[in-house]
């Protein structure tokens with residue numbers, strides 16, 4: 311039985327749509343995509359745009375997973391940017407750094423165009439600042455600023471010194487920041503719902519409440535749900551941290567991390583203007599970071615911390631309230647109306663995990679908490695690969711990923727230990 315969207319701010323303010331049907335009976339397709347989050351929906355859309363007959367199967371509702379639960383920040387960080395530049399040098403040589411730089415902004419362009427082409431109503435707004443919480447964070451942000459200027463983004467970025475940061479974000483904990491007007495924020499669930507409608511308009515057959523139970527591989531793959539079967543030439547696994555269909559080299563590479571996030575009661579216009587007058591998305595520069603932004607109805611959406619058990623916390627609001635009040639003492643006692651959590655797929659080196667298991671079964675997963683822009687890029691890369699243009703797919707698929715042959719539970723404990731080390735190291739920077 312399908313689960314409804316989690317009780318989040320996003321679900322409470324989602325654009326209404328007629329639910330897609332449950333798969334029943336046997337159908338045939340060129341490609342079957344499993345998972346109705348950003349990866350699956352956008353891959354389906356890209357494939358339909360290229361003329362493929364596509365079926366998308368979602369176990370619950372469109373955007374039910376991390377896609378409908380996240381912080382809504384669209385940033386030029388792909389999480390593992392530095393690791394990518396290092397790894398990609400093996401396949402791309404000296405071109406690797408430029409490739410990664412261009413990749414970092416490609417998702418923004420795809421999202422902007424998609425929203426405008428299909429008229430998607432999703433509160434998409436420009437503006438983001440990455441803040442320093444410790445003096446040691448400043449040099450890294452200055453370097454990022456210099457690189458953006460050197461690469462021609464000078465009119466879109468600004469380094470904000472400590473004496474001005476309070477005018478941009480009225481918090482006592484920030485010592486400066488890198489303001490970026492190309493980055494954006496969005497009502498993530500409404501973006502995905504709009505993209506799903508667009509995909510349907512392009513001929514994709516979408517099914518909700520249609521969990522894939524297993525895949526049979528010969529002679530053409532057959533994807534099996536409780537009441538139906540889809541036979542297709544190609545399969546794309548896009549269930550990210552929520553599916554159990556992975557096999558072979560997929561095993562031991564992705565670890566689900568439960569991230570908690572809240573939305574406050576709506577702030578008055580005065581308070582909203584005082585704490586964040588430019589309506590920016592904000593995240594800080596720590597390894598395990600806090601992030602926040604205002605919604606269209608002036609709630610503060612605030613997320614941070616993480617636990618690597620893969621299980622949600624018992625009381626997310628109580629856990630995040632101290633961080634909210636430390637960031638904005640003027641919000642002490644603010645009502646928290648929504649608290650929810652979602653699973654992000656963490657990869658040890660933070661490079662998205664793309665590949666195939668068998669000749670006809672592709673997978674794309676693992677955006678390490680930075681997936682909104684990245685999923686849109688990856689969807690394009692997967693659609694190209696399934697159409698036969700393998701170059702960018704091969705760059706990702708050629709990455710050497712660390713796999714912890716420990717099973718998910720033990721692997722997660724190892725990751726948690728690693729994160730504890732980084733947090734400790736950060737405390738002494």
Ligand SMILES: Cc1cc2nc3c(=O)[nH]c(=O)nc-3n(C[C@H](O)[C@H](O)[C@H](O)COP(=O)(O)OP(=O)(O)OC[C@H]3O[C@@H](n4cnc5c(N)ncnc54)[C@H](O)[C@@H]3O)c2cc1C
Nearest residue numbers: 345347348349369375376377380381383522549652681682
């Ligand atoms: C709390 C939180 C905050 C985040 N904040 C940000 C942010 O501010 N900015 C950013 O860039 N990224 C953020 N992320 C990451 C981002 O949300 C994800 O990287 C992205 O949404 C992943 O999309 P996806 O489609 O790959 O996976 P998901 O959205 O998780 O979708 C997977 C889907 O597959 C379905 N599924 C699973 N198994 C099956 C099956 N057997 N059959 C059929 N369907 C199945 C699930 O029901 C689910 O709907 C955040 C993540 C979380 C959890």
